Amino acid sequence: MGFDGGAGAAASRGRVVMLVDNGVNGDSRVQKAARSAADAGWEVILLGRAPGGVPQTWRLGGAEVRLLAVADPLSRRRHEYRRVFRRGPLAYPPNGIAAHRKQAVRAWETDLRLRAAELDLTARSGRPVPGWRRRALAAEKVAASVTGKWVSFRYWQLTRGQKDRRKLAGPVDRFYTWFWETVRGDGAWRRLEPALWDWELAFGPVVDRLRPDIIHANDYKMLGVGARATLRLRAAGHPVQLVWDAHEFLPGLNPALSRGRWLRAQCAHEREHAPVADAVVTVSEALADLLQREHHLPERPTVVLNAPNAGAADATDGGPVPDLRALCGIGSDVPLLAYSGAVAPVRGVDVVVEALPALAGVHLALVSLPPGRSSTPSIDALLRRAGELGVADRVHVLPYVPHHQVAAFLSAADAAVSPLVHLPNHEIALSNKFFEYSHARLPIVVSDVRTMAETVRSTGQGEVFRAQDAADFARAARAVLADPERYRAAYDRPGLLENWTWERQAEALDRVYTRLLAPAGVG
Template identity: 30%
Template sequence: MAAVAEGAGGPSALPAGAPPKVLVVGHTYMVRMNQRKLEAVWRGGLAEPALLAPARFGPNEWGRVFEFEPPAFPMPAFAAPVFFGRRVGGYFYSWHRLRRAIRAVRPDLLHVEAEPYSLVALQCALAARLCGLPLSFFTWENVDRRLSPARRLSRRFVLRSARLAVAGNEAAAGLLAGYGYRGASVVLPQLGIEAADFPPRAAEPDGEALRVGFVGRLIPEKGVDLLLRAAARLARDAATARSLRLVICGGGSDEARLRALAAELGIAGRVEWLPAVPHEGVAEVLAGLHLLVLPSRSSPTWQEQFGHVLIEAMAVGVPVVGARSGAIPEVIGRDDCLFAEEDDAALAALLARARDEPAWREELARRGAERVKKLYTHDRVAEALARAWRACLHQGRPVALEPAAARMAGERGSGG
């Protein structure tokens, strides 16, 4: 449990029961698809969000440039040019643009969705202090990476300025405490899903073969080679080989190596390679699977921070299994469909169980769909976020926040 404490922004004058005005600063909400979470906040009367986002943004690591998309609902939105927009953590707005948005909205809270060591988070922390506003921020970072002295100073200033931290996973919340953050915190994903985009499928796909899939970027960290090796283990039995098909959907720097590995392992004919699909096509790909696998592996600078495709599959009614990498265990919420990183034998055993026990697959699908409805829709995430915002603005005695992680842990079980 974390209690709301007074922060550097000064006491809030928010009347009891009034929905707070929150200026959200974040490049994530440049596109309408992601703005749906803010729409859920607005639609539920939980808060009155406004948005400041880059007019145009394309960091080098993204490989493409995004243009700002005006919201499809009546939310005040400001699209502004940014300086140094080729790096996710290195951009910021002109002071004029940021101050104009603050003056137009007159927010009760300034909320920035950027890592606390980023320049835009530092800029928002400075603005919050100058304008006498409470500050909250969102962070995904779940690895204690080495930062330059300037970045560490920036993080320290943001953490000392903030009244509320929203961490995307349990490890991120733990790191904040280790960095000396003493404000309120809550564990929530940055985005949920729109239920209408991932409707429950009517039934599993037809056919004798178990269709096991991966959907995502084909890069070494995602561990698709481990899935190929696990499939090859099962394929050594001729009967098993006929009952297993892999569906690999995505693109990336590792694709050529993975195709070569599939041929080397003798399973190239059992792998279907699909190109990356747009958001609106993901549900159709997932609905054609009996099982989704997320075999991510950790590195010194990265761990799986959430694994959004997991909740997309769970919503559709597809069972999921995953590596014990980063946040995957807390997202899945049960132990009997997890395997140790790099353990292709353990993954092969889970694939065999999924093939041989349709009742287990059915239970995983049912429990997964229930979990998404309870924790991971945009409506649920918006409700929890707005509750945290209101708690950090509450006058008088501290208000206890129940982190989503605590609820997740309470629901986690070993399964059957």
């Protein structure tokens, strides 16, 4: 099927174009949504961003995935193309000349060392070396040294100025932000974050040509792309419905971001386009309430949890499930905690490592390596700390497995951990890993972030500890490891795991699609 569709569209319940701002691989929610919608009879075309800018196309079950090249010249701001005299009047311009000059001085110094060596060899051979050549070489060394210091100083002024400007939080930047917010209101994002247009210019024309019945926009960047396409298509006489899938509460991102321009611009962009959405879906009950209040939505968003597939066939799709304990090099009798997901300071994984000295013999499996990577800076820092604590031999870093294998893979552990730190978005989240841990029937040790802690306390499936408190984590871990069957029994509650499946969530999403097209007599 080409970009303009084909005969399959007429036989389907309707054409759904899904939008996401990543390469699809690694985004389990988007993959599951596309696949299940196609299984339910919708014609699904999922548009994402091509890594490296090389367009790609493949099938995801019955859905078609198209990765588009996204040029991003607007991601560079105008000040990145010029010197900032106020911060570095002697800085090089940001056009590459600084690296050129630094390399040229290094080449000069290397040549001087070679010429000095040649003079030494000449002298050792008994041939005379004119004194003026020694003096000229010495003078040139001084000149090279002075030039090197001058180049380094100008290079330092450039990099310092660029680093300061990237924060966009100085007095001039704050005035610029205030001015455009005052003049343009929510439309200020056009001045404050013009890089959002890069997404529009890459995705918008493709969506227009596909003429979907439903646009499913994942998260805040794609909301704008979907909303503008909706307005254009309707103006052209083509009926289309917009579904906004909000994965997180944008104002609740890391508060440090709010000191700069980026988050304010993204929030303004979201506020401008949220009213265009015909339906909103999101990932938790708490986030549904927040979104309705924040955007004055006429109806509460539909909750579609980040739950895993339940089908046993899915777990082995693509090959056998790896053996977690074999990869860690330990036997079945060794206590093993498992963590699945990225390692970053806000994820709180460091508290688990800090607690290991108090958990004699307990090992930790970190299923955290992205495809094609052997490590990340955050993982390296964690392993260094494990070495300092003398527990490096009990920390095992493993690569991700396909999303449909995660629960089966982790089930070989004795317990799972979710040690999130306190951030606004963490307080309202029921993460993908939480449901994967549950389907692995593992006792869970969670930090006291609100929604997850309330859930664990109500179900009895684990223990709660004070976030970033290693001693309290050790207490909670000892409790679940001492009597894991007590916590596993929570999963026998009728309907608990059945409700926490993607199959059940897909039914809710399908109802949203069906309701949106029902007035037009479709579906």
